[in-house]
Amino acid sequence: MALLSCQDLSLGYEGKAILEHISFAVNPGDYLCIVGENGSGKSTLMQTILGLHHPLRGTVKTGDGLKQNEIGYLPQQTQVQKDFPASVWEIVLSGCPGRQRLLPFYTKEDKRLALQNLEKMGITHLKKRCYRELSGGQQQRVLLARALCATKKLLLLDEPVSGLDPKVTAEMYQLIEDLNRKEGITVIMISHDIRSTLQYATHVLHLGAEVFFGTLQAYLSSSALVGLGREAGTSHE
Amino acid sequence: MNEDLILFLQEPYFLTILLVTVLIALCASLMGVTLVLKRYSLIGDGLSHVAFGVMSVAIVAGVTNDMLVVFPVTVITAILLLMGGQKRMIKGDSALAMVSVGALAIGYLLRSAFPASAANGVSSDVCDTLFGGLNLLTLSEEKVRMCIILSIVVVLAFVLFYHKIFAVTFDESFAAATGSNTTLYNLVIAVIIAMIVVLGMQLVGSLLISALVVFPAMSAMRVFKSFRSVTICSVVISVLCSFFGLLVNAVCSFQYHLEIPVGPTIVVADIVVFLVFSLMGLFRGRRTA
Ligand SMILES: Nc1ncnc2c1ncn2[C@@H]1O[C@H](COP(=O)(O)OP(=O)(O)OP(=O)(O)O)[C@@H](O)[C@H]1O
Ligand SMILES: [Mg+2]
Numbered sequence: 001m002a003l004l005s006c007q008d009l010s011l012g013y014e015g016k017a018i019l020e021h022i023s024f025a026v027n028p029g030d031y032l033c034i035v036g037e038n039g040s041g042k043s044t045l046m047q048t049i050l051g052l053h054h055p056l057r058g059t060v061k062t063g064d065g066l067k068q069n070e071i072g073y074l075p076q077q078t079q080v081q082k083d084f085p086a087s088v089w090e091i092v093l094s095g096c097p098g099r100q101r102l103l104p105f106y107t108k109e110d111k112r113l114a115l116q117n118l119e120k121m122g123i124t125h126l127k128k129r130c131y132r133e134l135s136g137g138q139q140q141r142v143l144l145a146r147a148l149c150a151t152k153k154l155l156l157l158d159e160p161v162s163g164l165d166p167k168v169t170a171e172m173y174q175l176i177e178d179l180n181r182k183e184g185i186t187v188i189m190i191s192h193d194i195r196s197t198l199q200y201a202t203h204v205l206h207l208g209a210e211v212f213f214g215t216l217q218a219y220l221s222s223s224a225l226v227g228l229g230r231e232a233g234t235s236h237e
Numbered sequence: 238m239n240e241d242l243i244l245f246l247q248e249p250y251f252l253t254i255l256l257v258t259v260l261i262a263l264c265a266s267l268m269g270v271t272l273v274l275k276r277y278s279l280i281g282d283g284l285s286h287v288a289f290g291v292m293s294v295a296i297v298a299g300v301t302n303d304m305l306v307v308f309p310v311t312v313i314t315a316i317l318l319l320m321g322g323q324k325r326m327i328k329g330d331s332a333l334a335m336v337s338v339g340a341l342a343i344g345y346l347l348r349s350a351f352p353a354s355a356a357n358g359v360s361s362d363v364c365d366t367l368f369g370g371l372n373l374l375t376l377s378e379e380k381v382r383m384c385i386i387l388s389i390v391v392v393l394a395f396v397l398f399y400h401k402i403f404a405v406t407f408d409e410s411f412a413a414a415t416g417s418n419t420t421l422y423n424l425v426i427a428v429i430i431a432m433i434v435v436l437g438m439q440l441v442g443s444l445l446i447s448a449l450v451v452f453p454a455m456s457a458m459r460v461f462k463s464f465r466s467v468t469i470c471s472v473v474i475s476v477l478c479s480f481f482g483l484l485v486n487a488v489c490s491f492q493y494h495l496e497i498p499v500g501p502t503i504v505v506a507d508i509v510v511f512l513v514f515s516l517m518g519l520f521r522g523r524r525t526a
Contacts, residue, residue: 050414069416075408084274086407087463094404095415104397130462150415 001063003028003154003186004049009058011044017056018044024205024213028064028153031180032188033197036207042190043076045207046156049188072151074143076158076190082132088142089127092118095149110149117145121175137168144175148185155179157189161196169193173200242491253381255483260388261440262449262479262503265433266471267395269454270464271406271426280318280427282447283337284434287314289443290340292366297351304383308435315431319423369442369500384439391432398425403464440479441500449475452507459511459518478506 002025009022019041026032034042047053049060051068062068072095095117096110106114118124121141126134131142140160147155160176161169173196179185180200191197197204204219206212212222245251272278291310295303318333348363395402404412405422413419437446457470482503489495 047410047414052410052414067416071414073411073414075410083458084407085270085458085462085464085467086403087465090403090464091407094400094407095411104399106400128463133462146411156414 002026003030003062003064003066004188005061005063006049007059007061009045009048009060010056011041011048011053012056013044015056019207019211022058022205022207022211022213024203026154026186026188026203028186029180029184030186030203031177031201032186032203032205033201034188034190034205034207035192035194035197040207042207043158046073046158046188046190049156066153070151070153072147072149072155074140074147074155074157074160076162084132086131087127088118088123088129088131088134089114091131091142092145092149095146097150113149114145117148120148120179121145137164137172140164140172141175144172148179152185154186154188157187159190159192161191161193169196176200239491242487245487245491251487255480257381257384258440258479258483258499258503259476260385261436262475263472264388264391265437265440265446265449266453266475267391267468268426268430268433269450269452269471270458270467271402272430272450273454273458275406275426277426277430278447278451279333280315281430281434281450283318283333284311284315284431285438285443285446286337286344287311287340288434288438289366290344292438292443293344293347293363296366297347302377302379302383304380304435304439307438308383308387308432311435312428312431315427316424319427364498365442366438367442367444368498369438369440369445380439384436387432387436391429391436394425394429398422402426407464441503445500445504448504448507452504452511453478456507456511456514459514460521474507474510478510479503482506 005025007023009019010017011019011022022045024032034045036042044053048055050071050073051060062071092114093106093110096106096113115124118127121144123138123141123145126138126142131139134142144157144160147157155176157176161172164172176187176189177200180187189201198216198220201216203215204212206219212219214222272281288307288311291307292303295306300306314336318336344366345363348366401412401417401422402425404417405419405426409419412422433450434443434446437449441449453471453475454467456474457467461467461470482499482505485502485506486497486499489497
């Protein structure tokens with residue numbers, strides 16, 4: 001059974017649709033890349049999957065034992081306030097399931113989970129550091145560790161490499177690929193980076209005037225790619 | 238030292254005021270970071286004006302314990318504002334501005350029209366409500382009890398919801414996306430802020446509450462880097478400043494026969510600490526840079 005399935009979704013703001021008739025399904029272990037030009041509704045779709053935004057029409061269903069609150073999320077350009085005084089440890093811990101309980105403290109299990117994910121992201125040494133004093137790449141790792149605390153199954157990433165230099169970008173993609181291949185975590189990623197899409201994705205969802213959903217192979221032989229190639233060309237000015 | 242002063246400092250009356258002052262200052266400092274970073278400072282400010290209006294109505298109507306009226310109305314206003322504001326931020330903002338300025342005008346109008354109408358024969362000064370006037374006349378035993386109970390409730394609520402408040406303040410959409418009941422937590426935050434406003438009003442008056450809430454947190458944020466250390470540091474700053482303010486007040490009164498208001502004294506102490514911490518932050522930054 002599919003981990004996540006969207007049926008005939010229409011998305012929009014204040015009654016006006018920006019995307020219509022979106023249907024796709026994500027199976028355990030998939031690596032789905034969502035591509036499309038700026039403003040095509042990629043982030044809106046992701047927020048709909050997360051339940052932060054209500055679709056105008058259609059349904060989002062989770063399956064295969066995945067609960068709505070077991071989805072890890074890495075927001076686009078952290079809206080996290082710039083001046084916020086928070087240590088890396090506090091932030092990663094805030095992703096743990098303990099946050100949902102009524103208890104006013106985190107359990108030992110939560111702390112172990114947080115530690116484990118710090119280690120996975122290779123940022124254990126930053127544990128006590130202040131979040132706002134970290135570099136962009138380090139901050140993304142912290143937020144990815146937090147997202148990992150919230151899920152064992154499905155990770156939603158909204159442009160995880162925007163603003164990172166090529167070296168750090170490659171590291172970030174490597175981390176995400178490892179999570180997908182080695183840990184079996186299903187990944188849905190929004191990306192503007194056509195090369196990485198082709199390199200890592202198993203499935204592609206192309207949003208725009210022409211909506212495409214299918215495997216990477218099908219995508220490569222479809223016409224939608226031509227459109228994206230053109231976009232990629234213009235966006236790298 | 239003046240002997241009268243020493244005697245006065247040991248009187249139960251002074252000790253009661255000290256207890257109330259410290260408790261209120263402690264509560265006020267708890268939500269500082271959240272208020273500043275969630276842009277709720279406006280709500281805090283607006284609420285204090287509403288509380289002023291309601292308090293004026295209560296005083297004119299001759300209610301002896303005005304807190305009994307001010308408290309529920311302020312909490313309800315906080316909830317309404319938050320609910321309205323969440324849907325449409327801009328509309329929420331202008332609604333807030335209208336309510337807050339309106340309450341201020343109506344309150345002042347009422348107080349001027351009925352200057353000495355307090356039922357217990359005490360004509361209370363508008364200035365006291367605006368800038369705080371903690372003294373024997375306005376501090377009935379009932380009020381002391383209410384302040385203590387409210388303070389304890391605020392502290393308990395804060396401790397109970399500490400991690401939730403952190404999560405919602407730091408990244409609300411992540412919290413909501415991963416299944417936290419952010420509506421509930423925002424509500425809790427609003428109610429705690431309302432309680433702090435009502436409490437703080439007793440100490441520093443409705444115009445200065447924001448200072449009591451914001452300054453300790455801003456000071457702490459200059460030097461400390463984690464949410465927990467900032468919270469603890471703001472509490473310490475706030476408590477010490479309020480203690481110091483009260484002491485200065487007593488000394489001035491006995492040594493120099495100078496009656497200065499407690500509220501502004503505490504706020505000035507907070508400001509001084511803020512300046513010192515800003516300097517410390519600067520030096521620290523330079524050393525690590
Ligand atoms: N809160 C909002 N209210 C009204 N319209 C919105 C809102 N947020 C986004 N939109 C509109 O919805 C459309 C899709 O926005 P969205 O953020 O989903 O695009 P995106 O594909 O993520 O773009 P980008 O690549 O720049 O991140 C845009 O045209 C935008 O103007
Ligand atoms: Mg986007």
